[in-house]
Amino acid sequence: MCGIVGYIGYREVYPILINGLKRLEYRGYDSAGIAILNSESHIYKCKGKVSDLEKHVSGNPIHGNIGIGHTRWATHGEPNDTNAHPHQSTGGKFILIHNGIIENYVELKGRLKNLGFSFKSDTDSEVLANLIEYVYLNGNVSAEMAVRLALSQVEGAYGVVIMCTDEPDKLIAARKGSPLVIGVGNDEYFLASDATPIVEYTKSVIYLSDQNVAIITRTELVLKTLKNIPLTPTIQQLDLDIGEIDKGGYEHFMLKEIYEQPRSIMDTFRGRITTQGTELHLGGLYQVIPRLVEAKRIIIIGCGTSWHAGLVGEYLFEDLARISVEVEYASEFRYRHPILDKDDVVIAISQSGETADTLAAVRLAKDAGALVLGICNVVGSSIPRETDGGVYTHAGPEIGVASTKAFTAQVTVLAMMAILVGRRRNILDDKQYQHYIDELKEIPGKIEKILEHAGEIQKLAELFKYVNNFLYLGRGYLFPVALEGALKLKEISYIHAEGYPAAEMKHGPIALIDLNMPVVVLAIKDHSYDKIVSNIQEVKARKANIIAVVNEGDTTIKQLANYTVEIPEADAIFSPLLAVVPLQLMSYYIAVMRGCNVDQPRNLAKSVTVE
């Protein structure tokens, strides 16, 4: 969740750290800090954003070629100057930045206090700094060995980068559960919790694996396990361009990412539909497709928006492939005692590929013998590395905390998987198979058309920007979209919103409906059209303002609803890809009009690597 950046080499480190932290700020933004070593150690940290840190530092230019930086999403200890990272050990020998949670920190802290260590902050991370110093001083060992021995006493998760004032030409990095990427340059190395701060300097990277430690000088990187077993680092090439992580002229990343969807969906299916347009190829499933086709049951796991995409997947696999599907919150699934066997296929959906609960659920399912597949966006992240196969969404970096293009890419992958498996199981014949492939290719153009009418949605946002509650209703494929629309509004504008299956409304939520409760109804022309028209009547009778998302040319609902937003017609299985777009835009505009920080909503972080 927190952002970590580090550098050792020949360049001035300060701008590298500050720019890196700005790129990583979407991961956490309650406080920020840096430490730079030259002839002495310099630590600057403060509550607030990276821009606050810059103000805090200004007037004190720090020169040096080795340093670390951190942007925090608080777990232990409130966001304030003292709890901000980096943390320094009591004797001043070790300075570190940490992402993750040290679960046994209370016990360790008690022990260290008894040994004379003092603590300034409420964080678990400062405990680790002191533990390393204790091992270093008492064991009379090298900094690297002290780090390894200390980490072997730690329970929980960490991505850490550590500097030792006695060995000032070295960075020590280690990982368990929290991602770390090392950029490899010529006589320089970059460290970060994801590749975004690195890509402008080098595309050669090493992904640190769990329980690995990297000891890095300007000219050498030594990789080993926590238990001191040497490893050979594997250098990979990043498939990421600097332009992809800029706002590209848009006011916010979220808006840019909404507008990117025609292209990102095309990127998701590019190369996976044969040039003749007649076949689907999902290379990451090649080895496992027989087990997927024979699956007795599919369990889809994810969190937040990815869970909503999973719900769409349930409809897709049941309709097109006739396989029974369950969709689970990863955070619930992992703590239950799920019954799994080798005939089950578990599909983990995660934009970041690092969500702690989803990763833990993946491990549980693998241990139980299920085939585990991933649908992830971040190439090289933990979930794709730990699953038996899967499909990258290739949506490009998603920086806005509110997920938009990741959702449509996930649904696109699920649709391709369901179509492919449906054909292999002979549920779909050649004609239907071809029909769905053809329809999928039309989706980007249809989204373009919706985006051309963004101005109308902006006007709607103007009308509803000050309401306190919203209800979203949908049926079938659009029920998960109702949930997603409500989540988008909640997380960036802080308006309370609920998504409901339209028919469930009369079992409770209808009691909430009155003049002050706008209701967004997703009402496309599918097999339940007449039913949703009845639901709209029920809402209208309670005097709510109705905003209906309808197909182009719909005249029936236009007469009932107060406002309509048109989307092009498409086969129902692809309707989530279209219907979600106006909801994303409406949330975006309302949040902007309310003065909310759209890309960095309060209390949230992009990648939730704590449980």
Ligand code: M6R
């Ligand atoms: O990286 P993941 O897809 O695993 O993240 C899951 C959720 O944290 C994420 O979708 C979250 O709900 C978003 N903020 C929604 O916009």
